[in-house]
Amino acid sequence: MRAEDQTEVVYVVDDDPSARESLCWLLGTEGIASQAFASAQAFLDYWSSDCSGCIMVDIRMPGKTGLQLQNELNARHNLMPVIVLTGHADVPVAIRAMKQGAYDFLEKPYADEELLSCVKTALELGREISDAESEKTRVASALENLTEREREVMCLVVEGNTNKVVAAQLGISEKTVEIHRSRVMEKTAARSLSELVRICLILKDKI
Amino acid sequence: MRAEDQTEVVYVVDDDPSARESLCWLLGTEGIASQAFASAQAFLDYWSSDCSGCIMVDIRMPGKTGLQLQNELNARHNLMPVIVLTGHADVPVAIRAMKQGAYDFLEKPYADEELLSCVKTALELGREISDAESEKTRVASALENLTEREREVMCLVVEGNTNKVVAAQLGISEKTVEIHRSRVMEKTAARSLSELVRICLILKDKI
DNA sequence: GCCGTTGTAAGGGTATTCCCTTATTATATT
DNA sequence: AATATAATAAGGGAATACCCTTACAACGGC
Known part of the structure; x- marks a missing residue:
């Protein structure tokens, strides 16, 4: 309920x-x-x-x-x-x-x-x-469905790094970053990068 | 001081x-x-x-x-x-x-x-x-140097709209949006879209 | 052993962003 | 009148993001 x-x-x-x-x-x-x-x-x-x-x-x-x-x-x-x-x-x-x-x-x-x-x-x-809290738990449950790698990629992307930089930091291919990134957008239901940034900031004090 | x-x-x-x-x-x-x-x-x-x-x-x-x-x-x-x-x-x-x-x-x-x-x-x-307040005033003064149009474009971009959508909403060309957008990035010293989003969120309760 | 999940990677194409230059018009300032 | 600023627009090209498919290896559960 x-x-x-x-x-x-x-x-x-x-x-x-x-x-x-x-x-x-x-x-x-x-x-x-x-x-x-x-x-x-x-x-x-x-x-x-x-x-x-x-x-x-x-x-x-x-x-x-x-x-x-x-x-x-x-x-x-x-x-x-x-x-x-x-x-x-x-x-x-x-x-x-x-x-x-x-x-x-x-x-x-x-x-x-x-x-x-x-x-x-x-x-x-x-x-x-x-209201604010139900919003928090909603996005928190969305983030829980992310795998570790997806979370890593998400954090780096939200910090403002391009796929190329993220790939270099994690030592993986740019293509792989692309896939993780798209999965993050899908699972969090974020329709844009700015929405993803907002989601992460909402949970910054909760995580 | x-x-x-x-x-x-x-x-x-x-x-x-x-x-x-x-x-x-x-x-x-x-x-x-x-x-x-x-x-x-x-x-x-x-x-x-x-x-x-x-x-x-x-x-x-x-x-x-x-x-x-x-x-x-x-x-x-x-x-x-x-x-x-x-x-x-x-x-x-x-x-x-x-x-x-x-x-x-x-x-x-x-x-x-x-x-x-x-x-x-x-x-x-x-x-x-x-510390939090001096950060706020720092970014606030940066936003004061924006023209009205630049501010409009910034808000729409931060909401997650693409240049094309912003152009349609404001009834101007995509190229013009591009210019305003780059000026916003320059004046606010934001090095990425996510940084710009954070700047706007910091000031959300102040504006 | 088979299946689902996860992480990895590539090819190919389209859309978008980013950066450069040039140019016109209107408004405000000097 | 001359100058500066703001807003508008276009062309062109490089980088990036976005979306589709295919593929393989590891791992755990049935």
């Missing part, structure tokens, strides 16, 4: 049932779908990389804390923005949450409009990140 | 003279150059885009506060990491500082080792940002 097929959901993680309910109700008034979890572990069990939307998590919870949940999500390369909520905040915790990549940090009690606007921008950001 | 020629300095902005002195002394023990300012305005008057290093700013100051200074620096497209220091922090201020792009947020009194390691990583990050 691709990210685009997934419905956008706000995942609410809070041990306090009334806090969960009021938050989900508030989101519902704006037509935003939500799903509540009573503990960090419950959400981690549910979480998959296909989830799409954003996450709202309370700091103080029995079992795993909100910060630990955030850490675990980072380790799993979660892409959804995380909004941290808390009733008893101190500065070091807030800073740590932000440095761990929290999208925002809200103190309870929150102003409804503030929270909603925060959620909406978080969902917007989540969409952008998800 | 280019950024590379500039010495790396930690700019300390704090209204408390003893705080400035102790901080600068601490930095000096590690061989880190520093420069102290008694107010946000004093630093803003000194600031230029050529400055290189990082900035340490106290929140509570008469006149402009640390957050206002941060805002002003953002408006001026400051590239140096900003470390916010404060003795009396509350969560909203800390969050605001982080959301405004602060590199870190430390509470006084600070642990010397913590502060030093923070400064060192900030300086490291500053170098990387500065």
Whole structure:
């Protein structure tokens, strides 16, 4: 299932049932779908990389804390923005949450409009990140079908070398380079050299 | 003067003279150059885009506060990491500082080792940002020397179109496209199409 | 042993790019 | 009025890329 097929959901993680309910109700008034979890572990069990939307998590919870949940999500390369909520905040915790990549940090009690606007921008950001990521995995899977030699040729070609130079560097014939090169274009579905360069640059930080 | 020629300095902005002195002394023990300012305005008057290093700013100051200074620096497209220091922090201020792009947020009194390691990583990050930025301005100035027509041709070529297609799209002859194209390569100092594509991608977020 | 994949190489043809020169027109600058 | 710059166009030739086919050797799986 691709990210685009997934419905956008706000995942609410809070041990306090009334806090969960009021938050989900508030989101519902704006037509935003939500799903509540009573503990960090419950959400981690549910979480998959296909989830799409954003996450709202309370700091103080029995079992795993909100910060630990955030850490675990980072380790799993979660892409959804995380909004941290808390009733008893101190500065070091807030800073740590932000440095761990929290999208925002809200103190309870929150102003409804503030929270909603925060959620909406978080969902917007989540969409952008998800789109960029699905693009990355698409081209990454294309590159995985390349043989070693094809990859070597591709890198040298993308660096701006002509077939002749590539052939000399790899100690093979220009004709062979031609063949590898055409296979690279075929497998990556790139219709021009510039497209191939863009594909490689997208994955530069991923490879 | 280019950024590379500039010495790396930690700019300390704090209204408390003893705080400035102790901080600068601490930095000096590690061989880190520093420069102290008694107010946000004093630093803003000194600031230029050529400055290189990082900035340490106290929140509570008469006149402009640390957050206002941060805002002003953002408006001026400051590239140096900003470390916010404060003795009396509350969560909203800390969050605001982080959301405004602060590199870190430390509470006084600070642990010397913590502060030093923070400064060192900030300086490291500053170098990387500065390097990337000087690369951007270098290629940006190259693109400014292009005529409108040359820019049009460049964009279409970088998108992967052949001279023939570009000529059809612009309603001009293939030969003319050839000339514009060669001028683009000459002015941008790109030695291959792939290099030109990379140049355009570097500036995609800047143009 | 047979088959699919991979890497290698060649022949032949077409399309494209790259580089040289020359030339006209319009616009802006001096 | 003279000059410079930008945009246009053409001819010609060398280098390169692109696309087709055929071919062979090595290697692993069935």
